[in-house]
Amino acid sequence: xxxxxxxxxxxxxxxxxxxxxxxxxxxxxxxxxxxxxxxxxxxxxxxxxxxxxxxxxxxxxxxxxxxxxxxxxxxxxxxxxxxxxxxxxxxxxxxxxxxxxxxxxxxxxxxxxxxxxxxxxxxxxxxxxxxxxxxxxxxxxxxxxxxxxxxxxxxxxxxxxxxxxxxxxxxxxxxxxxxxxxxxxxxxxxxxxxxxxxxxxxxxxxxxxxxxxxxxxxxxxxxxxxxxxxxxxxxxxxxxxxxxxxxxxxxxxxxxxxxxxxxxxxxxxxxxxxxx
Amino acid sequence: xxxxxxxxxxxxxxxxxxxxxxxxxxxxxxxxxxxxxxxxxxxxxxxxxxxxxxxxxxxxxxxxxxxxxxxxxxxxxxxxxxxxxxxxxxxxxxxxxxxxxxxxxxxxxxxxxxxxxxxxxxxxxxxxxxxxxxxxxxxxxxxxxxxxxxxxxxxxxxxxxxxxxxxxxxxxxxxxxxxxxxxxxxxxxxxxxxxxxxxxxxxxxxxxxxxxxxxxxxxxxxxxxxxxxxxxxxxxxxxxxxxxxxxxxxxxxxxxxxxxxxxxxxxxxxxxxxxxxxxxxxxxxxxxxxxxxxxxxxxxxx
Numbered sequence: 001x002x003x004x005x006x007x008x009x010x011x012x013x014x015x016x017x018x019x020x021x022x023x024x025x026x027x028x029x030x031x032x033x034x035x036x037x038x039x040x041x042x043x044x045x046x047x048x049x050x051x052x053x054x055x056x057x058x059x060x061x062x063x064x065x066x067x068x069x070x071x072x073x074x075x076x077x078x079x080x081x082x083x084x085x086x087x088x089x090x091x092x093x094x095x096x097x098x099x100x101x102x103x104x105x106x107x108x109x110x111x112x113x114x115x116x117x118x119x120x121x122x123x124x125x126x127x128x129x130x131x132x133x134x135x136x137x138x139x140x141x142x143x144x145x146x147x148x149x150x151x152x153x154x155x156x157x158x159x160x161x162x163x164x165x166x167x168x169x170x171x172x173x174x175x176x177x178x179x180x181x182x183x184x185x186x187x188x189x190x191x192x193x194x195x196x197x198x199x200x201x202x203x204x205x206x207x208x209x210x211x212x213x214x215x216x217x218x219x220x221x222x223x224x225x226x227x228x229x230x231x232x233x234x235x236x237x238x239x240x241x242x243x244x245x246x247x248x249x250x251x252x253x254x255x256x257x258x259x260x261x262x263x264x265x266x267x268x269x270x271x272x273x274x275x276x
Numbered sequence: 277x278x279x280x281x282x283x284x285x286x287x288x289x290x291x292x293x294x295x296x297x298x299x300x301x302x303x304x305x306x307x308x309x310x311x312x313x314x315x316x317x318x319x320x321x322x323x324x325x326x327x328x329x330x331x332x333x334x335x336x337x338x339x340x341x342x343x344x345x346x347x348x349x350x351x352x353x354x355x356x357x358x359x360x361x362x363x364x365x366x367x368x369x370x371x372x373x374x375x376x377x378x379x380x381x382x383x384x385x386x387x388x389x390x391x392x393x394x395x396x397x398x399x400x401x402x403x404x405x406x407x408x409x410x411x412x413x414x415x416x417x418x419x420x421x422x423x424x425x426x427x428x429x430x431x432x433x434x435x436x437x438x439x440x441x442x443x444x445x446x447x448x449x450x451x452x453x454x455x456x457x458x459x460x461x462x463x464x465x466x467x468x469x470x471x472x473x474x475x476x477x478x479x480x481x482x483x484x485x486x487x488x489x490x491x492x493x494x495x496x497x498x499x500x501x502x503x504x505x506x507x508x509x510x511x512x513x514x515x516x517x518x519x520x521x522x523x524x525x526x527x528x529x530x531x532x533x534x535x536x537x538x539x540x541x542x543x544x545x546x547x548x549x550x551x552x553x554x555x556x557x558x559x560x561x562x563x564x565x566x567x568x569x570x571x572x573x574x575x576x577x578x
Contacts, residue, residue: 001377001378003376004373004376004377007373007376008362008373011364011365011369012364013364090360090361090362090363091357091358091359091360091361092360092361092362093360094321094324094326094356094357094360095356095360095374095422096374096377097324097325097326098324098325098326098349098352098354098356099349099374099377099378100325100345100346100349100350100378100379101377101378102346271328273321273326273327273328274321274326274327275321275326275327
């Protein structure tokens with residue numbers, strides 16, 4: 001079943017369209033930066049953006065900071081919202097279930113396909129932005145990478161390229177976990193409604209509300225528990241030494257969301273009448 | 277093969293299926309008749325474990341459903357409320373996915389399996405066009421092919437000839453007859469009387485969630501004990517039969533009499549000429565009319 005879900009994922013043109021759009025955003029930003037050479041002032045604008053002008057090898061990190069807050073969660077919510085509700089509306093859900101595919105198996109396969117999509121999309125963004133960065137900004141001598149001052153607050157700290165790769169790997173893992181939180185919200189809604197659009201919309205509503213509350217001081221009491229609170233904590237991977245506190249908390253919160261919502265999705269799906 | 281006891285499904289305050297005791301035996305060609313909205317589809321969905329019953333029991337192939345439905349489903353080929361397919365993929369690709377999704381059958385034999393199924397439903401020549409471009413009849417055939425993939429001993433088909441033209445309906449009927457002769461039990465539901473009458477050996481009639489009638493088609497259509505007599509001299513015939521004539525419609529008389537042959541001899545002996553004579557049988561339509569109360573998609577003013 002997992003293989004079937006992956007085949008469905010990679011045989012759908014929309015998978016590549018979404019990945020292409022995700023890659024296009026950092027590329028567009030890079031073109032503007034490279035032609036004008038106007039960096040955002042340190043501390044404002046996307047993280048890493050002022051640093052990439054001097055070192056194109058950091059551009060993948062900047063690209064992550066660009067797609068993470070909105071673009072990536074939207075695409076994950078759309079795909080996860082479609083996961084069960086979309087099958088219901090094409091009439092294929094009932095045929096899968098009587099094939100028979102166990103309901104638990106189906107949910108697990110859907111989740112694995114979603115994780116695969118997130119990895120695929122991130123890999124596409126990393127590769128294209130790395131190439132873009134090198135082509136448009138050039139690289140420093142490859143023996144050492146200087147971490148940008150606006151992130152580390154200590155200018156001039158250097159790490160090895162291998163260190164950079166490790167930190168990027170940590171970033172990818174953290175982002176996958178964050179996106180799993182989004183996916184579990186949308187997947188849960190997808191088992192409730194037959195409208196894929198409704199499920200995606202519901203998940204986005206949760207995320208937008210969370211984003212607004214994160215910035216609201218009056219909501220400080222619940223802030224640590226909001227799903228989007230620690231989304232940008234992966235930037236701490238680029239501090240020296242790595243600042244683990246927020247990363248750990250963020251991953252913990254996402255795992256709790258994942259477990260609770262997947263449990264709810266499972267419980268709902270197992271007992272639901274499939275009338276589509 | 278299938279038996280249910282007091283099977284009931286309630287959605288809120290509406291009762292979709294109400295105390296149904298279904299009995300489908302091995303080798304049957306069972307036709308479930310009933311108007312739209314009479315609960316046929318809900319019943320079929322409960323048999324397949326898609327919808328959970330409010331009350332009652334289901335047993336298929338000797339196993340309780342939905343508790344052990346995963347053991348039963350591999351032996352069932354089903355079509356539920358129209359075919360379902362991924363519109364952006366070709367028919368063949370759709371069958372490959374559905375075949376790969378579940379248990380049973382070697383991967384190596386998959387192309388043969390799919391080829392056979394497509395041939396049986398008359399889609400052997402389909403090309404790489406996506407299902408999006410298929411006609412309703414082609415989709416229906418594709419759905420049937422999916423149900424046939426595993427050569428299941430039991431087929432549960434909800435409105436299998438939906439969207440097919442008369443020739444297509446006939447082809448499917450012949451296919452199902454052939455399968456039935458090969459030992460497959462066929463359970464189909466339809467709101468089309470002629471379809472059931474032409475194919476089935478056993479009939480159930482649903483009316484507003486209840487199974488109003490369930491019997492052999494031959495028994496339902498047994499002679500009524502009356503004989504239809506056509507004669508150019510109806511007045512003479514009435515005089516001869518003296519009180520046994522129950523109805524008269526021009527030259528056609530309805531006579532209460534157990535045996536058409538004896539009646540024929542009696543009339544001819546009396547010198548009455550006969551143009552036709554045959555036992556009266558209830559039509560399936562009459563059976564359904566007697567069993568059902570009102571059309572369920574009719575909404576009367578309170």
